[in-house]
Each structure stands twice: as C-alpha cells, then as structure tokens.
Amino acid sequence: MREFDTIAAAATAMASSGIGIIRISGSESFSVIERVFRPHNRNKKMKEQPPYTVHYGTIVDGDEVLDEVLVVLMKAPHSYTAEDTVEIDCHGGRFVMQRILELVLKSGARPAEPGEFTKRAFLNGRIDLSQAEAVMDVIQSRNQMALRSSVSQLQGSVRQEIERLRSAVLYETAYLEAALDDPEHISLEGYSQELLKKVEKLCEELDRLLESSENGRLLKEGIRTVILGKPNAGKSSLLNVLLGEERAIVTEIEGTTRDVLEEQLQLGGLSLVLLDTAGIRSTEDLVEQIGVERARKQAEDADLILYVADSSRPLDESDEEILELLKGRNALVLLNKSDLTPVLTPEMMEERTEHKVLLISAKEEQGIRELEQEIRSMFFQGDLDFNDEVLITNVRHKKALQDAKNSLQMVMESIRGGMPEDFYTIDLTDAYQALGRILGEEMGEDLVNEIFGKFCMGK
16 A cells, blocks of 8 residues: 545536435545535544545535535445545535535545556556556447456456466566576476476467457447449448438538548447548549548448449449459449449459459338348457457557567577576566566656556546
C-alpha cells in the first residue's frame, strides 16, 4: 500500500439522470464525509460505522441542504482503490452534482486526475496493468464480443497467461544461475538441448498470442468493411439498408458519391465499420477522380470488401479492375438488382472469382439476411476466426510479447552457436522483463501516467 492524499471526482456523467455518484478515495475520506454529510440519525459517526454499509441523510453546506443522498462506506484494503473510499449517491444533474463535488473539495479532498482511481488500484497492487487497461476497454466496448473479451481480461485472463509464461522463463533462469554458481553439484551436461526444446515451445506459445492480436484488433475496433463497385451498382442503397436509415444520398446520376462515407453497424455481437466509396471508373471529373483513388486506398486497408456488382449489366473494365483488387483479400461478391432481368448470374461470377457470390436486391431488401449470416460465418469460422481463448487487444501488450519472443530467439541462436551458458541468462532475463511490462513491472512513471491519462475522469 502507498500513502496518497485524498481525491474526489464525479464517477457518473454530470447530466440529467436518476442518480449521480461522487467518489472520494484516500485516508481522509471518512473525515471529509463527516464534514458534509448529515445522517438521518444525528448520533451516527461515519468513522465508527462498519464498512460496506449504506447511510441515508443529506449533504449540507452550513445550514443549506444541497441534496438528499445515500452514502456508501468502504474501508481499505477492500475497495476499488484499496483505500478508504466513500461514494455519495445523489440525484443526477449537472448543478447538484457540481455543488456537492465543490463542497467535498472545499472540505479536504482534491480533484482527481483522469484515471487516478484506477491508477491507485494498480499502484496499490489490487490489479495489474493489463487489468487496469481492461477497465477502459470495458467502458469503450463497441459490441458484445469486445465486452466479453475486456471483462475476461479484467478478471485476469491475460495476467494468468503471462504469469505462466514468466514462471517458465524464471525457472530456467534460476536453474542456470544456480548451476553456474555451483558447478560441482549442478551439472549442465546436455542441458543446452533440453533448454532449446523448452524455448522453442515458449516461442510457439508467444506466436499463438501474437497471432490473436489481429482478431483482438477486429473485436476492439470493428471489422473495417469497404463497399466497392461501379457507379450506380447500388453501393449507397446497400449501406442505407444495412443501417436501416437513409444515410447516403441515392440518385440515378452516376458519380453521386464523391467521398468516403463511414458508419458503424452492430451485427450479431460484432462491430462493422462500413465505408461507402465512390464508384470505380475512369472519369475526367477531378473531384470524382480523387474519390475513386480514395476508394482504391480504402480497399487496400480493408478487413473485408463487399463488391457490389449490377446483375442487370455486363462486366466491363471497371469490374475487371475491382476483381483484381479482390485477389487475396477477404471479400464477398454481391450481385445486386436481382429484382431486374439478370445479365450476370452467380454461376458466371463464380467462374471469375474465388470469393463467395450472393444474390441481393438492396431496393427490395432481398438477400440482406443471407449477407449478414455470411459475414458472421466468415468471422466465426473463416479467416476472421474468434474463440474463447485469450485475445491480445492492446498494442502495448503485442509489442512486449514481440520483445519477449525476440529475446528467446536470441537464446536459441546462442545455443545453436555453441555459446557459453551464461549468455543464455542475459536473454532469458530480458524475456522475463518484457513479459513483466504487460503486467506493469519494469514500467517508467511517464508511461504509467500516459496510460492512465487516457482514462475518463472519475475512473
């Protein structure tokens, strides 16, 4: 436990709502609440009350009653911050919450910095850094699966995996150092090859975690889905149907969409970042040329491409260009305007591409359910696979895992190169420390402040 001053902040938004919460944390929390809270039973002293109890009364500034409230008491170390903590449950509203917070600050607390409550939980050892970062991930979750992954990390799934890997590295480091210090009693004969096998296995496990980072990114940020096609193929109509609202302008005039339109879509527990783009074609219009070039660039960076082709028109050179863009990418081919007399059939398109071909009509909203099911199927079972294993969703964690793997690869190179055993311990220690950075060990104060500075106020 560290000794900190007492802080306070609004833990809920200062807006019209049924309830608002002012949180106080630190060794003077009970003294502060004594100064501003008048319990219904006037004989009550907050310092003398048992922890995890709720008390009814009023917040008073001198003789003025500010609000009727409930006060929750939590004593160290069994609180969110592992410090004495008080929460004031008042009526929601900007003015009343601001008045109560100002009174609390005037009575001995100071304003909390962004993320300072969670930072104290970390510095007091109640949670590790990966769990602290998961708190913000829970708050910022965009879909059901991202929330489930964040809650899993909050409960320690990443910590448990990292601690297991660190334990294995530490054991080999300790054994080597003991053998080097006492060669008469601990033999290293044949140990190098035994260590090589163990390090190879550790690298495989690190690879598994690193490979999960792409799926983790898709969960956290959403599947970047670009809608491509010629002008008037029905791209904007498809966007509107998927969103359930008239978000994009739809006309019979070719080239209506000039820039990239980005929207968020929730689909079966997943998030899609939908990007409607300018129609791919050769044009003399300078503005439209810029839009077409942006469409090509978005396709290069996409996680998934929805190619919308007009089934009532034959393929032309613009379609051929799009089919080239799809090669080697996650994509679905959508034959739109299936309500019209077809010129293109699914069989004809399947001969031209390795991607799944679906018949849809954005105008009549036909085939949309099948499209949604196909996207969900790709995510769960195909290249965008996801399961209940630990997912790495944090760029900082990915970097630390890669550093640990690099150090272990150096160990393997030393073994294969016939280097002395004391060389192994240097890189094993580096791997151990790199993994520790995920949990918050070996961390500089500036980096810790940067991480918690991204948190919202009151958390």
